[in-house]
Amino acid sequence: MTMVAIFTGAGISTDSGIPDYRGPNGVWRQDPGAERLVTYGPYMADPDIRRRSWRMRLDGPVLGAEPNVAHRAIAAYERTSGNPLRVITQNVDGLHQAAGVSERKVLELHGSARSVVCTACHARSTMADALDRVRAGEDDPACRACGGILKSATVMFGQRLDPVVLGTAMSIAKATEVFVVAGSSLQVQPAASLAGIAAEHGARLIIVNAEATPYDPVADEVVREPIGTALPALLDRLR
Template sequence: MDVIKELAQRIARADVIAVLTGAGMSTESGIPDFRSENGIYAQEENVEYYLSEYYFEKDPVDFWRRFKRMFSLKLMGNFAPNDGHRFLRQLEEMGKKVTILTQNIDGLHKKAGSTNVIELHGTLQTATCPECGEKHDLAFINRHDVPRCERKAANGNKCNEILKPDVVLFGGLVPRIEEAFAAAAESDLLIAMGTSLEVAPVNQIPFYVATQSPVTYKVIINKTPTRMDDVFDLVIHGGIGETVAKVRSHMTGAS
């Protein structure tokens, strides 16, 4: 059977869908893949050191200088959801229970209107004060070279603690990983989209589903083969935008 038709039929029959997304989900919005030729790893040295919990604690001022440059934070607000993001929102509008498990930190799933998004690696859209817990948005972060908390204490003084970005830094814990494993295992259909499945512990989700929930049908959509393709029941090598357009045509009965 044609793989696109098979996926369309699986989506139509599924009531509960979990979607695991990676960098390939956002490249069609113009955001470079972390590991692509234009990505952070290619442009910067010692990325895992400078984007680590250790370095933030050691030198938060230089951390922010590097962090802002690496992620081009000034541009982050300009990126918009693409057809892949919008397709997942449309599945919700069809009455499906959709949980998105994303490794991306760009916030585009929420911008697209998806309501149940687990941002496994956090988000670039906010930063939090380590001292008082006050959150600050991206506009605030971009207004300051080194963003500091402006919450006023009872005595009228500003907190002034250097904020910490709400992303999972290297050496940090993935706080919602157990919730993600559970959501994937409870689904009728698991779709991995735009992920090479190289980063632990998130890349263990398909294995977990295969062992704990044999009734869950597993699909991967990625431009290139991954080392985990054989874990999935259906493998589609292609771009996300073109793939969801074809799936949508099948689901609406278009030719």
């Protein structure tokens, strides 16, 4: 058996209708101002930023998105390969789980956009419920339990990754025999460093991404083909 870790970024979900962030047509390149709507300091300090952020989520594609062929290929690999698998994702869309990957096999580095959390009492509820409240006229819904500020249960810009989650990801990177990067520009640290950690600890590093990444020089294989065709073919080879 060969332990395989798959590290996924926004590029794996673009075929599900969710735009990436740093590609040529990425969200932050098209509308740099939108980044403030998901930056912790401005979000907490400015009610208008929060109102705009909730409106953005009303129109966002995440909750209605469906897994694509790449997500399904990973789920099929888990079911049929017989190899130990872990998925580490920068994505917050929940599409790996929706495709059928076991919850316990998916590590969400940046949290989940399908939930909201109170910044005061840490009570959690669903994003669907929060957006229903926005549609009903609450332009900045507060926590039902304590009245605190609600936010998406994701790691915003200006917030640190959960150290337990990051530590688990690092342990996986050190232990795995194959580390596949799928759809990540490997620009955001510390998450991007996992590719280097895996390579340093002897893993075969395979990068599947539309654009060059800083870790291409240390990769054993770099694939520039579309993820929807390249990843299923790669996983077939890794069986």
